Amino acid sequence: MSFLLRRAGFYVVAFVVAAIFNFLLPRLMPGNPIDIMFAQAGTVLPPESLEALKATFGFVDGPWPVQFGHYLASVFTFDLGLSVRFHPLTVNAVLMQALPWTLLLVLTSSLIAFLMGSALGIRAAWRRGGAFDSFGAPAALMIQAVPPLVTSLVALFVLSIRLKWLPTGYAWAPELDPGFTLAFIGSVLAHAALPILTLVVAQIGGYLITMRNSMINLLGEDYITLATAKGLSDGRVRYAYAARNALLPTVTSFAMTLGATFGGALITEIVFNYPGLGYTLYQGITARDYPLIQGQLMLMTLAMLTANFAADLLCLALDPRLRRA
Amino acid sequence: MRAFFTSLLANRKASIGAGIVAFFLALALFGPLVAPAGPNQRVGRPHEAPSAAHIMGTTRMGRDVLAQTIHGTRTSLLVGLSAGLMITAIGTAVGVTAGYLGGRVDEALNLITNVVLVIPNLPLMLVLAAFIGAASPATIALIIAGTAWGWGARVTRAQTQSLRNRDYIHAAELLGEPTWRILACELLPNLVSIIGFNFIGSVLYAVVTEATLEFLGLGDALKVSWGTLLYNAQTTSALQVGAWWEVACPCLALVLFGSGLSLINFAMDEVANPRLRTLRLKLRAVA
Numbered sequence: 001m002s003f004l005l006r007r008a009g010f011y012v013v014a015f016v017v018a019a020i021f022n023f024l025l026p027r028l029m030p031g032n033p034i035d036i037m038f039a040q041a042g043t044v045l046p047p048e049s050l051e052a053l054k055a056t057f058g059f060v061d062g063p064w065p066v067q068f069g070h071y072l073a074s075v076f077t078f079d080l081g082l083s084v085r086f087h088p089l090t091v092n093a094v095l096m097q098a099l100p101w102t103l104l105l106v107l108t109s110s111l112i113a114f115l116m117g118s119a120l121g122i123r124a125a126w127r128r129g130g131a132f133d134s135f136g137a138p139a140a141l142m143i144q145a146v147p148p149l150v151t152s153l154v155a156l157f158v159l160s161i162r163l164k165w166l167p168t169g170y171a172w173a174p175e176l177d178p179g180f181t182l183a184f185i186g187s188v189l190a191h192a193a194l195p196i197l198t199l200v201v202a203q204i205g206g207y208l209i210t211m212r213n214s215m216i217n218l219l220g221e222d223y224i225t226l227a228t229a230k231g232l233s234d235g236r237v238r239y240a241y242a243a244r245n246a247l248l249p250t251v252t253s254f255a256m257t258l259g260a261t262f263g264g265a266l267i268t269e270i271v272f273n274y275p276g277l278g279y280t281l282y283q284g285i286t287a288r289d290y291p292l293i294q295g296q297l298m299l300m301t302l303a304m305l306t307a308n309f310a311a312d313l314l315c316l317a318l319d320p321r322l323r324r325a
Numbered sequence: 326m327r328a329f330f331t332s333l334l335a336n337r338k339a340s341i342g343a344g345i346v347a348f349f350l351a352l353a354l355f356g357p358l359v360a361p362a363g364p365n366q367r368v369g370r371p372h373e374a375p376s377a378a379h380i381m382g383t384t385r386m387g388r389d390v391l392a393q394t395i396h397g398t399r400t401s402l403l404v405g406l407s408a409g410l411m412i413t414a415i416g417t418a419v420g421v422t423a424g425y426l427g428g429r430v431d432e433a434l435n436l437i438t439n440v441v442l443v444i445p446n447l448p449l450m451l452v453l454a455a456f457i458g459a460a461s462p463a464t465i466a467l468i469i470a471g472t473a474w475g476w477g478a479r480v481t482r483a484q485t486q487s488l489r490n491r492d493y494i495h496a497a498e499l500l501g502e503p504t505w506r507i508l509a510c511e512l513l514p515n516l517v518s519i520i521g522f523n524f525i526g527s528v529l530y531a532v533v534t535e536a537t538l539e540f541l542g543l544g545d546a547l548k549v550s551w552g553t554l555l556y557n558a559q560t561t562s563a564l565q566v567g568a569w570w571e572v573a574c575p576c577l578a579l580v581l582f583g584s585g586l587s588l589i590n591f592a593m594d595e596v597a598n599p600r601l602r603t604l605r606l607k608l609r610a611v612a
Contacts, residue, residue: 014440019450036456138338145583147533149540149555150576157564157572169564213594224566258444263447267537271559281448282351285455285541293455300448308443 002028007160007312011305018301019075022294029086034059036288049082049232053291056081080295085287091295096278099299101171102276103290104192105265109199110258116200116248117207122243124208125215137212144205152198159194169273190248195268202264203257210253215246248318255311259304332368339592348576356395362388364396364549372568384554394574400550401578403467404535409528411470412554415518416477416527419575421508424477424485434484450534459578460499461545463535465538469531477523483513484519490519518597522590530584534580551575 026033058071058077124133160168171191180292219242227237266278277296284292362368374385381391423434453468454460497511538544539552546553554575563571
């Protein structure tokens with residue numbers, strides 16, 4: 001229990017640090033922070049909304065601690081202000097529209113990459129030094145070095161612009177009405193296929209290498225030799241003994257890599273004009289929509305903290321030593 | 326230590342990787358001498374396909390893509406190397422200090438490290454870059470270094486903690502060596518492989534991240550680098566009009582340079598951790 005409490009305390013600290021960051025940044029830039037942050041907003045929003053927006057970001061009369069208290073209060077009540085680019089929507093509304101699409105990409109691609117990467121890693125480790133391993137492991141490493149930016153540009157050009165197999169952008173064909181119809185769901189899947197493919201390519205090498213290396217380390221352990229000596233079948237030793245334990249490092253690193261996956265999803269969405277968080281953010285950046293840019297940092301941080309918390313719970317379930325501490 | 330480098334040199338993956346990296350370093354140093362044209366020189370019509378005159382074609386602005394990529398190598402590598410150096414320096418300093426001193430200092434540094442690790446990098450960098458405006462390559466290097474040192478610090482701290490109770494450290498403490506000397510002269514040499522690993526990974530990360538930030542339009546579009554080339558290609562819809570060559574050359578450079586660094590890292594891992602060495606390598610080491 002104390003383990004979870006300590007972790008929860010840490011997550012609150014991390015969240016507040018992200019908020020401090022958002023709060024300080026406009027105030028540290030040369031010039032008047034209000035002018036910097038709301039130069040675009042002033043041309044779009046009516047005066048009373050602009051006043052409310054300033055208050056949300058802590059621009060009230062008083063010293064910095066008072067201002068920061070104001071900002072923290074709005075962050076913890078999830079009041080992230082108004083979007084400038086998507087006026088009159090609030091930042092919350094804009095982010096919530098985009099979030100499901102990003103989650104679709106991130107979760108599906110992570111699952112596929114995890115299953116495929118781990119399976120291939122097990123195979124490579126089991127026959128280490130064999131044909132598959134000698135080719136597969138360096139190949140996985142090369143693929144891992146390819147940035148998502150390059151993968152998505154190549155996939156976009158080859159598969160959708162040249163071969164015209166898959167659509168070049170958006171989440172569904174515009175002539176369809178959203179709903180639970182076969183045509184609509186098919187269209188959503190066809191549009192998501194390329195971004196997901198790109199993200200799978202970006203992640204699969206990492207899972208393969210992690211699994212391979214931690215499994216090779218385990219295969220030298222005495223209990224593996226014992227299991228083989230007992231006459232257990234190859235499959236039993238491979239999956240129930242070696243892979244079962246080799247999976248632990250993958251689980252703990254999963255939460256860490258999620259941040260990179262979200263980052264990769266941002267890039268992929270921009271290349272494919274896919275209406276998730278990344279594409280929305282891109283539009284926000286080009287319009288210098290600071291409330292939106294800051295809001296997505298809070299949301300992404302929250303997503304990372306949630307994922308880490310889930311990983312903590314999973315570790316607690318897998319590793320009895322943590323429960324006793 | 327000497328054995329470590331000897332077996333690294335004998336490793337085929339390491340030598341291929343080192344060759345690729347050396348090629349790009351040479352390109353960064355002497356590229357402007359061998360480039361077929363100046364970085365912003367108009368040499369042909371817009372979007373000319375690759376030909377004998379322009380091996381990788383021309384951009385929307387009629388500039389030679391290959392020449393621009395060669396000129397951009399210097400900026401991209403400079404950002405990558407300097408950011409990688411800063412990431413490694415911060416990560417090593419924090420990790421060694423926290424791991425050796427322990428107690429309050431360790432708790433404080435570890436908390437900061439974990440916060441840096443858990444706040445997602447790219448969204449954070451986007452906020453920073455958006456406020457700074459058209460960020461120069463030097464600013465981008467600073468932003469990358471400030472947000473990405475957490476991983477190195479965590480790994481270095483763990484390794485330092487495992488070295489901390491070795492006899493030779495206790496001996497140095499009993500001899501009355503000052504703390505800085507224990508850190509710099511006793512601990513650091515034994516962390517070389519981890520520091521090297523951290524450095525190579527960080528350079529790779531920094532080169533890719535710089536290209537990404539510039540692709541998103543957060544860099545200085547007038548500076549020629551691999552990222553701004555991709556940004557210009559995106560804003561002129563090069564792919565949509567079929568001018569794939571404008572994207573291909575910088576992409577190829579990114580992929581090739583990245584593979585070179587990964588090969589070195591992979592080989593270092595194999596040398597440092599003998600169990601990972603594959604059968605063939607063992608045979609060759611024996612022979």
